[in-house]
Amino acid sequence: MLGQFESSLSAALGTKLPASVGETVRHKNxxxxxxxxxxxxxALDDGTQGSSLAIDPDLGCSVCLGEGRMRFSLAGADIASILSTCIAVDWHAPTTAPGRAVQTSxxxxxxxxxxxxxxxxDLVAPRSFARSLQDWLADG
Incomplete structure (x- = not known):
């Protein structure tokens, strides 16, 4: 069933899906x-809400996470050292190379x-934590 769902979703999005946990695929916006x-x-790059994907309910479902989470885009030469003070992620490991994603705290x-x-x-965090995260990043 997973194969059918992924095939259907891939066709609906018009691109291949990431094959392994942590992999990302960029397509259009x-x-x-x-x-x-x-x-x-x-994750939509332009900040708009995604339209509901037509997914066969016997295969899977689509749930909008936008109301419960915020996405922060961070950039700069010191980003690794700033994030290392509060996130347990090895910036130089293959699992966190550009184009990869990792869940942490x-x-x-x-x-x-x-x-x-x-x-x-980018950091995707619960909306209830967004203000604290924003304040911490501004201080960093």
Whole structure:
């Protein structure tokens, strides 16, 4: 069933899906992230809400996470040293190379780090934690 779901979703999105956990696929104005063996997240680059995908309910479902999470885009030469003070991620490991994603925690709150380049990343965090995260980043 998973194969049918992924085939259907790939056709609906018009691109291949990430094959392994942590892999990302960039296509048009979105990034597809495999966050677990059977879970994919779709992050839109333009900040708009995604339209509901036509998914066969016998195969899977689509749930909008936008109301519960915020995405921060971070960039700069010192990003690795700033994030290392609060996130347990090895910036230089192959699992966190550009184009990869990793789930970790930021002061005991779960976040998804999406590595976008050598000096940039996105953090997807719960909306209830966004203000604290924003304040911490501004101080850093």
């Amino acid at each position: 979105f990034v597809i992230i495999r966050v677990a063996p059977r879970r994919l997240w779709l 930021f002061h005991h709150v779960p976040v998804l780090l999406i590595r976008t380049s050598e000096t940039s990343c």
